[in-house]
Amino acid sequence: MTHEDLVELHCHIDRLLMEQGEYQPLELLLRQCRLTYADYEAWRNQHTDLLDEALFGDIAHIKTQLKLAEDYVQQLGLVRHSLEIHAWRNDNHALLRFSSDAEFNRLFHGLFRKDDTDPQLDLFLDSAATILVNAIMQSLVNRQPGQARRQWHQLFNQAPDHVRLGGLERLIEASEYLQGSVHDPVGECRWLHEEIAPLADDILGKDSRNLMVPLWRHLGDALCDRRFDPDQPRVHTSFTAAQALEWEAVYKAVVSEPGWHQQPVLIKRCFAACHRLRWLREKLMAVFLLCWCCPTDWESAILEDDPVLARDWHAFEALEPELALEYFPTWLLLKKPELEKLMSEGVNPQVVYPTHYVLVMELQQQVSMQRKISTRKHIKNKYPDLFLHYMQHIKKMENG
DSSP: OOHHHHHHHHHHHHHHHHHHSSBOHHHHHHHTTSSOHHHHHHHHTTSSSBGGGGOOSOHHHHHHHHHHHHHHHHHTTOEEEEOOOBOOOTTOOOBOBSOSSHHHHHHHSEEEEOOOOOOOOOTTTTSHHHHHHHHHHHHHHTTOHHHHHHHHHHHHHHOTTOTTHHHHHHHHHHHHGGGSOOSOHHHHHHHIIIIIHHHHHHHHGGGHHHHHHHHHHHHHHHTTTOOOOTTSTTSSHHHHHHHTTOHHHHHHHHHTSTTGGGOHHHHHHHHHHHHHHTOHHHHHHHHHHHHHHOGGGOOGGGGTTOHHHHHHHHHHHTOSSOOOGGGHHHHHHHHOTTHHHHHHTTOOTTSOOOHHHHHHHHHHSSOOHHHHHHHHHHHHHHOHHHHHHHHHHHHHHHTO
């Protein structure tokens, strides 16, 4: 594993710890797009026996990553707890195995959090009402709305003034929503996004996706023929598919929209999807489009999940003399000439490429020395600051 790979791994883990307060290998595999949520669902529903068979990438490399991740979080002082994962089916709560490889299986079935050394028991946490609340939460996470409803009635009879009673009922009602049709896509999208999703996050934490993914998928099915409306950007399958963690569906929904490369919301969704899918060319093109077509909507925060590209951006910001945002793609091409072949294979005929980008692309290609000299002269005359950075890069390369 390279140093950059290790930095990226630690970055993913740090983000997970910041967002969730704990580390679980499943979350890392999902974030790295080594695993799709749909395959995870199939495993929980016992449609497949072993989850490692659904992983993307070299298995030995992934196993090494999980081992390095475990070492890292233990160095941070987090304590490992063994994690059992059971099937979701109502009639069968079988214990599931991740892999037939004992060590790989052990690595996956771990949960790391800070050690709780407080020996005192909280009587409230051991109360019958709290046990019922936890049971309802588990039923919602396990997609058992009927059981959750029965447990809710027990909670209502025991503790009608419980602080969680109303919120749990709304989540149960949301899970029952799957049985009906979508009559008001705009209103139901607002309801899911503004009311149910935040409530599920508050009550269920990271496991809220087990409740929310089917809900977003259900709404997305009703939006499949709806065109993108900039005034209602969430009422579109690119948004619902992103909430359902279906990244290929996000990409397809974006690029099927006429003029998508001029809509900053769609470009950002395209970037997020391609980053999760590890599609480098399409991801870079999304960044380039933001720089060229939608500079006023540029947010460097979109690069936070990509430590390599984030470092490139910080280096670009520190340039002297500084360059305008539209030059970031061109400067990146100067810094990494190996990108020329990759990006030339994905030329979009609908995009108007800036002249300086086209010139640098030409400079990186295998053309005659006379053509290179002519192109350099053109860049020097028309883009002197860019040419200065080009020459600095050439000197750096010559000096090793």
